Amino acid sequence: MNFILSGLLSFLLVYKYPALFFAVLLSAIFLPLPIDTTLVAVGAFASQGYFSVSIAYTAAFLGNVIGDVTSYVIWKRYGKAIIRERYAKKYRFFSKLEEYVRKYAGPTVFASRFVGVFGPIVNFLCGYGQVRFKIFILGSISGNAVDTLWPIAVGYFVGSSWENFSGLVGIFGAVIALIAVVGALIRVYLEKK
Amino acid sequence: MSEKKERKLLGVAIISMIVAAIILSAVLVVGVRRVGRENSISSFREFISARRVRGPLPATDDDLIRSWMTFDYINHLFSLPVNYLKTELNVNDSRYPNISLYEYGESLSTSTVSLLDTVRSAVLKATTTQQ
DSSP states (O other), X not given: OOHHHHHHHHHHHHHHHHHHHHHXXXXXXXXXXXXXXXXXXXXXXXXXXXXXXXXXXXXXHHHXXXXXXXHHHHHHHHHIIIIIIIIITTOXXXXXXXXXXXXXXXXXXXXXXXXXXXXXXXXXXXXXXTOOHHHHHHHHHHHHHHHHHHXXXXXXXXXXXXXXXXXXXXXXXXXXXHHHHHHHHHHHHHHHO | OOHHHHHHHHHHHXXXXXXXXXXXXXXXXXXXXXXXHHTHHHHHHHHHHHTOOSXXXXXXXXXXXXXXXXXXXXXXXXXXXXXXXXXXXXXXXTTTTSSBHHHHHHHHTOOHHHHHHHHHHHHHHHHHHHO
């Protein structure tokens, strides 16, 4: 087990739900923390009666959604000033990407919740691309509702053996996101035809 | 939007999605390898056949104790009295029981491995005494 995950788990065991909320919040904004594995551990703690499954789920879900919204608002407000002046005028790729994100915002936000690294990137693109808040929040809430639930459920089910199953976390997320990406590719291809 | 612009936009969309699909496939391959290393499939079979009961763990599970665990969590996990480990290990740290074994070991300049062994022995002893 790596040093970051060990530290994160100790932090959770000491400060419980506030720690879970802030770890998930920071991860949703920008910090690359092993949150899915942590949520599996939280599910296991809940199965042992050390955490309440409903409070843990609520804390993690709120952390994710608030983190997403914070990141979106920051990039919506300052993204143009930071990026546009320096890069977007030089590279037309940015303006094309902006248009693309606006067009497929909902499904992109939903699918990106399942693979940790994509979440903050998509939050940035949505804020920078001035995607409508209503579309962004709907994608974030629906994506996070599922993405927060399943690792906790896996941990709750396997209990103390959770460490043996943490590898499944990456696979499940990647499969869901891959299905979404392939689906979107087919849709774009059909539109092009 | 002009047709030319639309085409370019679709081109960007397709390239972005292909890149995303490549990254996701890599994540998938790494995940499958990790599952093989962790022996998840046989662990799952063992888990199902053992039909573990939720609640306190038996002393035979003392190998599940890790350095990131706090004393409070270990007490809860093995249903030990709150001050049992404090007395048994002579813990004088004011943060007890909300301190991890790793942090406690660091504060004493003791190696984590030997501290883990001591805690495991104490847990085993407590459960044997209870029986």
